[in-house]
Amino acid sequence: MPNFQNPRGVTLAEARGPEIVEICREAVIPIVEDIPYGMLSFEPRKLTSLHELDPEHVIYLGSFSKVLAPGLRVGWAAAPEWIRRPLQLASESTVICASPLSQALAADYIAHHDFRGIIAHAAAVYAERAAALIGAFDGRLPEGSTLTQPHGGFFSWVTLPEGWTTAALLDAAIEEQVVFVPAPRSVHRARVRENCGWRSPSSRRSGSPRGRGGWGWRSSAPPAQCSGLAEPVAGA
Numbered sequence: 001m002p003n004f005q006n007p008r009g010v011t012l013a014e015a016r017g018p019e020i021v022e023i024c025r026e027a028v029i030p031i032v033e034d035i036p037y038g039m040l041s042f043e044p045r046k047l048t049s050l051h052e053l054d055p056e057h058v059i060y061l062g063s064f065s066k067v068l069a070p071g072l073r074v075g076w077a078a079a080p081e082w083i084r085r086p087l088q089l090a091s092e093s094t095v096i097c098a099s100p101l102s103q104a105l106a107a108d109y110i111a112h113h114d115f116r117g118i119i120a121h122a123a124a125v126y127a128e129r130a131a132a133l134i135g136a137f138d139g140r141l142p143e144g145s146t147l148t149q150p151h152g153g154f155f156s157w158v159t160l161p162e163g164w165t166t167a168a169l170l171d172a173a174i175e176e177q178v179v180f181v182p183a184p185r186s187v188h189r190a191r192v193r194e195n196c197g198w199r200s201p202s203s204r205r206s207g208s209p210r211g212r213g214g215w216g217w218r219s220s221a222p223p224a225q226c227s228g229l230a231e232p233v234a235g236a
């Protein structure tokens with residue numbers, strides 16, 4: 001996942017793409033580039049995909065779900081000739097057939113509408129949502145927290161200070177009428193994937209607790225109920 005990665009929202013440094021491709025080519029290791037958010041850059045500069053660097057060894061996996069409609073769940077592969085047949089068989093043995101209705105909708109859209117135009121539109125919408133998401137955190141996260149600044153895609157990765165766990169976070173979030181699935185206490189410190197794909201900036205700014213977009217942690221200390229869960233976590 002080189003560009004606008006899920007879950008961290010980060011992008012591979014430009015210089016590393018050619019290095020990775022070169023190392024894998026020498027070792028005869030094919031690369032699967034899972035890049036459903038790759039077209040959703042917030043900046044005019046186009047990022048090079050690994051597939052463009054080496055179309056003979058890199059299989060590019062794209063998705064219509066992130067630009068046309070999330071419910072479509074249909075994507076595409078740009079793959080070198082030598083692996084197309086095995087890929088097709090693997091796909092058939094896994095899903096039998098991707099939804100024909102979704103495939104027909106995607107095919108019709110490409111044939112009769114402005115697909116490049118909708119990508120540019122989607123990127124502009126998500127850029128605004130990402131800015132609202134990052135803005136909503138301003139002054140709300142405990143001191144010592146970090147968050148990644150997305151330059152495309154949907155995600156920002158929030159890391160809360162030592163002493164926080166996702167279980168503790170859940171207690172605080174419930175107070176704000178927000179629920180999420182916490183990572184097991186034994187394996188995770190408080191890191192949260194924030195997704196800006198769905199909520200509009202206006203709803204993030206609205207008065208509802210969820211709509212505030214932040215989770216209401218104004219204090220620099222973990223909430224009281226967090227203390228029992230604040231044990232250091234191995235491998236966090």
Ligand SMILES: Cc1ncc(COP(=O)(O)O)c(C=O)c1O
Binds near residue numbers: 001065073074075
């Ligand atoms: C990295 C990554 N790959 C693939 C997918 C699946 O995309 P689709 O909606 O086409 O199933 C997602 C998200 O849903 C994703 O984040």
